[in-house]
Amino acid sequence: MDTVFRDVRLVDGGGGPSFRADVGVDGGRIAVIVREGTGSRPTGRRTVDAHGLALSPGFVDMHAHSDLALLRDPGHEAKVAQGVTLEVLGQDGLSYAPVDDRTLAGVRAQITGWNGDGRDVDFTWRTTGEYLDRLDHGFGGEGIAVDAAYLVPHGTVRMLAVGWENRSATDAELGRMRRLVAEGLEQGAVGLSAGLTYPPGMYADDAELTELCRVVARYGGYFCPHHRSYGAHALRAYAEMIEVARDAGCALHLAHTVLNFAGNEGRAPELLRLLDAARAEGVDLTLDSYPYTPGCTTLVSLLPSWTAEGGPDAVLARLCDDATAARIRHDLEVAGSDGCHGLPVDWAAVEVSGVADARRAPGYAGRTIAGLARERGEEPWATARRLLMEDRLGTTVLLHVGHEENVRAIMRHPAHTGGSDGILHGAKPHPRAYGTFPHYLGRYVRELGILSLEQCVAHLTSRPAARLGLSDRGLVRVGRRADLVLFDPETVAAGATFEDPRRLPTGIPYVLIAGRFVMEDGRRTDVLAGRAVRRAPAP
Template sequence: MQDLVIRDADVVDGSGGPSYRADVVVDDGRIVAIVQEAAAAGCQRPNAMRELDAEGLVLSPGFIDMHAHSDLALLRDPDHSAKAAQGVTLEVLGQDGLSYAPVDDRTLAGVRRAVAGWNGHGDDVDFDWRSVGEYLDRLDRGVDGRGIAVNAAYLVPQGTVRALAVGWEDRAATPRELERMRRLVAEGMEQGAVGMSSGLTYPPGMYAGDAELTELCRVVASYGGYFCPHHRSYGAGALDAYADMVEVARNSGCPLHLAHATLNFGVNEGCAPRLLSLLDGASAAGVDLTLDTYPYTSGCTTLAALLPSWAADGGPDALLARLTDDTTAARIRHELEAVGSDGCHGVPVDWDAVEISGVTAAHLADHVGRTVRESADLRGEAPWTTARRLLVEDRLAPTILQHVGHEENVRAIMRHRAHTGGSDGILHGAKPHPRAYGTFPHYLGHYVREAGALSLEECVAHLTSRPAARLRLPDRGLVREGHRADLVLFDPRTVAAGSTYAAPRTLPTGIPHVLIDGRFVIEDGRRTDILAGRAIRRSPV
């Protein structure tokens, strides 16, 4: 007898096609039968050891978060309801060119400092890996050898690779260093990575020229992977930066997945049609491309990311030294406030739009939840003075929200046929962006039910089968016989993100059941103690 039958569900199968009513039978972690209502008339209905009445609920494939920053969270937090409660059954890690493999001891120390704002310092994690394969093995073991909360795939982080082969200096790689980077990327792909990410506004990845990226992308393409860049500008140069990444993909033959493909700041208001026209033209010319977005108008990054790239030359210690030098700090301030540094994407910083969302030093906690200007006004000082002190005293770790987006751009981009969902969820910090806890129910509740920006069937396809196709996962992303039973049951009338800017860690409503490999990780709206997640490795070419 089979393990489970889900009765009378409204199946939205991830294909984008119309929903249908059916019983879905699960056994040994896979979907073994789908009996549609019409076919069941006059026939004996399937039996199983357990029955779940899904009357009034939609059954869909599990959601795939194409842009996640849970690289350490999955190892330190067995509950991980931030994602599991949203219906996320798979996350893609190693984003923005900076993560924790491949490394040596020196590189690991630098990376831990560089991304402390994303994941904390990691003092509570045993970094008992160095290669990509060892990190994936650690994900398989997970918490106390029991696995992890949700499945996870990994991108080779180009910035980490550059730190390992070249260092943190702003210079071109030598031929020998480039060959070492090619080998490191190849090794990561052979060990199971699904592609390569870049963070081209973060050191040291930002110091790579297009020719260097193209060479590394050729390696990725040879293994059937994809290139996922956080490109060089999201402000004044955004459209040119998107076009630049399209050219890297065209010249390398590597599939392209544009990370958090937003258009922010005043200079880009109403520019989504221009971006989509660029992407359509590239697709027509043969470039294999997809993108992801989060359904919010504000962004989230580190405060240090606003600084000009030259200031970070040499790594975190060099940046801190420049910030503590009054003359150099004055130059940084001028570029931020008067010119618009490359870190600010060519737009002079608006301290009213920069909100402190997290710090690691306890004595700085009262800054969290205030804009930099508000915090400065309380202290009777200039905003730059406050920002500089935060950077120095918290060792570059503060995270920020930037309220710089445009609703019409968000809606236009999410409708595009190449679009997928990605939370870009930074879980660390006292007041994280609500997207970390709310991206997927916010798509379903707000943009489908309330705004009508997408049909339910289309939205589910964006969150399931499209990302599964990009990841080359032939048995996930659809409700199909033989597919993995990564499934979500939600109420289309009530599903909603509970998280807000004021209360960002509130869990969603209207998602009573989530299964990974046929095992309930959310049951009757509550997190179970099941750790069904594992590392998802690249499928062979």
């Protein structure tokens, strides 16, 4: 036996009562579980006295933006220190495979605010399979910090097949998109993501999405949309995605399930009734959320969709033209742009979290657009416009638009899983990137009692593993992979705050991936146990 954990509180991921036990690990798998008082205690080459600690399966981040971070940072403490052992990448319809040279340049420019511009990454891949291979080889062939699964990003696929045009795809273009999605799934992707408030994915109609979801269904994958509105038309947008999935016969996983912005206070019960009705009718539906009220996105994404046709250079050209900029301002501040979820923007709620280049755009991070404008003696739109142009659309922002009662209600749902939506880039990132999982355990379990410890661990482990089709993970059972977290239920907490967003959590001393210690005594080891997780296509 490689390692024995003595006297743990075993929270096995199944949602049932926890119990005292010894757990033995051998060859990367769970070899033995002995309940307290039921048999002889196992022995191993190493014994860890885990009295006072809970042992659970490794946490699965169902919505991660570590697509480049895993290739530039071998430590990746932002996630490892939280107990995350698997991340799902390729989110919100935009990522770096499949691409050609032109599309890669467009994607890099568009999501600079999420991941940086990538100048420090060697883009040796073009296909989904090649990207997964790159993750496998990681650093010097040794792998990456945590395991990673991948969703084929619809917006990138559309960029490759159609470009940046605001129109329906032709039959030939739709056929190419179907082939690209099928190839990605054959190469190991677990499903399809969409970003329907981000160009060019937002230009797709439901018929296009349904056709692509039919391809996903044939391969046993799932559809993960960032849908068309989380604000004025949020319930209608959720219903739209349910209809797409139902018509396609495709499993549905709703990304960062929230009801934000003015007018959605206390409306989570309406949303949950909608989801329950769909599940009762046979729709295979799950969801994820993060335990915070503010959101995080790029500043440019708030602009009306018509501004993005033609790509980032076209957006900058429109911002430079005074007459066009006045039209953009009207849509943002008066009409309510579709990029701002159908509501007029509240510049006091838009806080700059990072810029692509602080030399070009200094002094913005950590300040609201309204506050910066007051200091400069100008209108907020003038500040936002200048920042977009100086930073060449690379600015990320926090949106202080959420409602705590909705966050709490959604996390209780039986189809709920945890997803950080963590953007690691920027001077002042959202603390969810560094704190989502311990925040669930510390704030919403121990302090507020919104979920029991056993319920919460199931949300973060077995439920996402089931959605991903991973039969050897998500539960502490003999024979399963030893992806494990040991934490102190009395002290576990997110260190990250909005003031200090990169502070690491407390109360998580040990994390293992495939039986190898990636956190030991509260410190990151040099072990690179992560690999790409490929879903075998359905026959």
